[in-house]
Amino acid sequence: MPTPRSTAMTITSRREFIIRIGSASAALASGPLLSACGGGSDESDTLPVRFDYGVASGDPLADRVILWTHAKHGDFDAPSQAILLDWEVAEDAAFSQVVARGQVTAEPAAGHTAKVDATGLRAGTDYYYRFVAGTSISPVGRTRTLPAADVENVKLAVFSCANYPAGYFHVYTEAVRQGAQYAIHLGDYIYEYAADGYASGDAQALGRVVQPTHEILTLDDYRRRYAQYRSDPDLKQLHASMPMIAVWDDHEISNNTWREGAENHTEGAESRFVDRLAAALQAYHEWLPIRTAASGDHKEIWRSFDFGNLLSLHMLDTRIAAREKQISLAELASPQTATQALARLASPQRTLLGHVQQQWLAQQLAASQARWQVLGQQVLMARMQVPVSILRHLNPESLDPAALPAAMQAIEAYLRARAIAAQAPQMLTDEQRALLDPTTNPKLGYNLDAWDGYPAAREAVLQTAHQLGKPLLVLAGDTHNAWHSDLTLMDGTKVGEEFATSSVSSPGFEEYLHMFAPAQLQALFVDLIDDLQYLNAHQRGLLLMDFTHRTATGHWIFVDTVKSRSYAAVRGHSAAFIEPAP
Template identity: 50%
Template sequence: MRSKQAVVGQGAVADRGRRQFVIRMASVAAVMGSSGVLSACGGGGSALGGEMAAFNYGVASGDPQADRVILWTHAKTSSEQAVPLVWQMAADASFATLVATGTTSATVDSGFTAKVDATGLSANTEYLYRFVAPNNSVSPVGRTRTLPVGNVAEVKLAVFSCSDYPAGYFNAYDAATASGAQVALHLGDYIYEYKDGVYPPAASAVAARVSAPANEIVTLADYRARHALHKADPYAKALHARMPMIAIWDDHEFANNAWMDGAENHNPLTQGGWAARKAIASRVYHEWMPIRSPDPANLLKIYRSFDFGNLLSLHMLDTRIIGREQQPDRKIDAQGRDVADPAFLPYAFARGRHMMGSTQQAWLDTQMDASKATWQILGNQTVMARIVLPASVLAANLSAAAVTAYLTAKGTPAALRTSAQNDLLDPAKNPKISYNFDSWEGYPDVREQLFASAARQKAAGKKFAVLSGDSHNAWFNKLTLRDGTQVGAEFAGMSVTSSGFEGAFPPALFPPATLAGTIKALVDDIAYIDTARRGYMLITVTPAQVKGEYVYVSSVTASSYTTAVDTLSYAG
């Protein structure tokens, strides 16, 4: 089903100020009401030489389980001295009775970030938390929650991807803080690696949003500074303080169109070896994100699962770094042969490329087979559905003439078609080819294996859905085997700020409704697409269905906005 409604956004400057005021006052009141807390950190002004520690990037929590959750902050003085911290969790803002507490420190080795795994918690419970440093230094107060167990009636997830800082304000983050979501998911491109003025081009960037550092990030200091830029954003801080986040990386946390052994946006002659850059990027991601490291000895391994009682098993995948072989390229040689050249076809349909790696694939199969939950849901970076277009249309760069010719042939009764129209519909003469080989379309065999696993889950009485990011556009797609059997549905979200198809197809020349209608007519497995708006997805899971509310913000170039919602659902 599909419905629309317009609602007032939460992005007014006054409202933002109110939220920050409440968060800060809760922190101050909690500290003033506690006794003996500061001395536990060293006390007396001696530990930091009398200087207060600054918590400039707020607090965050993530990777909740039924009995634990990751807590994160950044604490620093003007020196390189380590900052000792006490972390505290309570059931109310007074922090009068602590349910959990411990010590940690923010050190130069971790870029002055601090992360702890708070254990021994109760399931399906909301907690407040904070960090306290010497000299009356206190962090903002954050709110987090643990996962439920047993029979669960409903789970709400706020799903994000592609938050490019210079492209606009993170209004989607702000809108989600009032959404009622219990957990945030970020499906990748939490940061972007580009030099300022490259993406988006300087002419398209929002004047108040300047990348730091200005250069393309390559070094340890560079990656830390870029993560800090995003964490300092007031809407990002408010979102992290409001709910736990489960995050996975995509390519821009490393470099554009990354794969195991390289990236389109990496030049080893000027930027050093890819392995070194990859190690730096993954290290900083683990420092700055509230993520539990499944294998501290191998920070490139981040795929993991989360169980929301018997309702939902969420499997977060890494389809980018740990097992992906190099993706195909539309231009295959110096002559630029592509879909217009017959030599392109064997290349386009090459079999056997790995997307996740055999180890991760086996892990996923085991996780889904063992799960007792009604829904098996994947958190995944790139669009998974069969988004393929006729070669005649791709070769003509989606020209109106090529699109019209194909759709006219498709709509003409077989007995009335001309020979030219029959040729257009003949898959041997006019095959359908992916518009984006960086997505799952570049890895068709692995996708078929995954869908076969989904079909096996369906036969066992489980339901299957996928949450995807990366494309910057909003999609609701059928997931089908090669024989056309549907095994699940894909809710693929629009970006937080990064431009979508409207960047390539200006709305003044290609009205979004017309463009969306054309793409739907060309691609059988697309049920819904929006090509021009930014925002996030609010995913509500019940035993009966997965409901996806595509929440669009009216603007990313101003910090005030309204929202509009399109709603679709899948019953499995």
Template identity: 45%
Template structure:
């Protein structure tokens, strides 16, 4: 099965009709067995393990194991797997075998059960006499848990630079890696952030924008040959959600900014292909039903409930862009505010929102953690700042205009309200959302979630990616009640605001943003890196770590850029 009519008959008619995909998304899952009677008559097709191994979606008694084999010839490949308590495999605790073939791009998944909670295990695969690399995974704890540590990553564009961030993550002691999307990018070799790709020998394949199932499979295959990405997967279980670039830029449920139906076909077919490849190539447990195609809950004992969401595809209405609100060459502030606060707009969709509320209500863990794609915090900026940065209406020197607007707004913000001039107050009163592609563009639903959490008196920590920049924000209801904290990670390679502003201006703007945005505590617009979040019963500690370079495999951790923020369970106030 590939890009043929058989597959097309199963594609989506409008958005995601998940039931039509369910038979495909678990088709590379082989049986879990502890039998030592593996395959009585092997098919004899040998294979290489060119794409490494991986594990994911850990629960207290089970974990997904993954590999992809590259066969020496076409046909069915019999694959054995083993899980052991020791690296030498003298104590094998689970084992089994199954078959893979071209229908699932020779990928293999095993949902290994019968494991002990909070325990590290070694695993490997075998095809005839060829053995995969040995890798390490870990189950989630059960009952009382003293701590849990996650590395949080996002946005790894292969042609932009080396995956040094993944190499660093591989070296860390964490319970799991949360990948919050943009695991791959869909662009052609001359696309986004690819100017240095040829010099780095990181030109993407295939040599076109990826649209078909075979295209997406080929792009994943290239990414998964990267040694640093393989190392991170081999060191830790991953918990993954998609964002837009696993499909196409600025995806929503019925389309994407980077999709042209006239030249690229029905978006529903592209979406189905992207989702199938995503499930084939990543260590994600197949969905149990047509509702929970990506969103899911993973408990970590009594310490936290990790709630993974889809804020990108399943329920999302089409995002606004600022040219939608330009009148007479300026942004219409009132129209912008009215549009983004429309009660009919949804980011999650009714089904997922109901599911989220149910999981939050029933959670008895110390912390409720949302792992999702886009910023939830309120990032309102004076409209002249955003206008200067919007290409369709920016002036001749947008950076100078933006700097002037920011400095004027900061000066006004630093004055007591009684001392501000009418012009200064008007500037501050013109604030509108910075990022219409994030929760800011779906304000009514964001406020509904925050109000719900505040009324439940839960301890919510939100984790985000997407922007390629680092953020830490207090989450409050419209009345100012504390509802949670948000930590957002930088990117693995994708450029942040330094690409738009320049490195000096980006460094200049970041601390000023914490003045202009009331709930923003920390921002970094220049560095590539990752986030670690340590959960303990009384505190959550977030630490941003950055690499010094992505254009060379020689790098160091940029210790001068390290930043740490702490949240206390008693008050949820970010310090």
């Protein structure tokens, strides 16, 4: 039952909350609130408890939300027993209006993390929460339940690909400044590489060398890497400011993960993949404020969230549930393997989601009465297809600077032939006709780790939505670049749009195709790829999605640097998805 209303501290905005939260927590530590708490265990009463990694909330529903913290006597390596924590949820930051409370234990078996599903809350309401152990009090977090029934507007901040050694996580702070209500993380929340691995060239200078310094393989390794990421002040601020809905991509496990392995895993030399996967998923569920499936199966991460009558968000797993092994462009290019690779690529049985998840998604789409149907998932769904005459010179799997002159010639030849065909087709040479003929110069997806590598699976999802009369809005990450594309069936029918976010810190195409000016590269992609409307291939940022009943608008917001402690935000492209109301 709530305690009597007080005139203590009133905070009217998220931004003000962030500014004042530090001083509020300090004041509360010596205030009268302790009489309202259970007091924790005997050990908690006698030894100070540290909440080094802050607090977090996630997986909000209309009446509940997951609350998270990490609690220990000492730092990460210090020995510590289980710690009994009191938790509280209040309508105000002074905790004079407590609406829910209980106890939860930070267990060594869970890496000293603690999660609780705080229930009995009101829909569409902001709440404050904290954990208490004796006289030790966690930082205060702010969370929000999902709205129910009629809702006019929802604002989501969409993230992907946060590489600790690559730069600072300014993008997380910017989401708070932009007034986002909910954080959507589409994966690569951490990376698995060693200290000399991917995008680590500036790590020493930035003071961001990864821990442990070797590639992470064991449960202890993954826990340590999460602890380092969660010590980041920008990420702490994000988690303390709004609830997060998250799914993994590949780097929470290993690069280009599929259901039985990964590109960056050597079976035997790096343990068994099944053991590595189990360790990675256990650490993920320990450190993320995610509601574990009722079955207890850590792999079962797909789930839906209803934001009243405005939108239904369906979070998918395109990595480990059922994904078949990726086909490489090298396999398609080799005379020895091309026939078999093409047959695998075109197979109607080739799966990405798997039957169980696909049936679940179809049921969710059919049952939802919300205005917008949104898929939150990892990899690009739109058709990113490039003529083979170009792709053979510009293979993103193995970029060779020496091949760039030939690539530019191939691009110019194709675009010239296409221009002549549009204006004076009778002037085409036989060679140019061959360039435009899909039987002699077919288009292939440049990234076969994405849905382009699983065309039958993509068609099944899009056809399901189309047959239900429900246009899809798909959110994606993974590529470190920002994209806006149409979603089309194999026959060209438009059935939705895809909004893909850039990365938090991982480098994009600018690192691999730096010989192109950004504007030149972006114009080339838009010109070559039929369904592509927009590309930013050189800036880090987030996608701010603003939903109303009339439009779903994506605002791509970038930061000018991740290599300096100070930054400036840059408003990039905006695009509105407008469909007739049903």
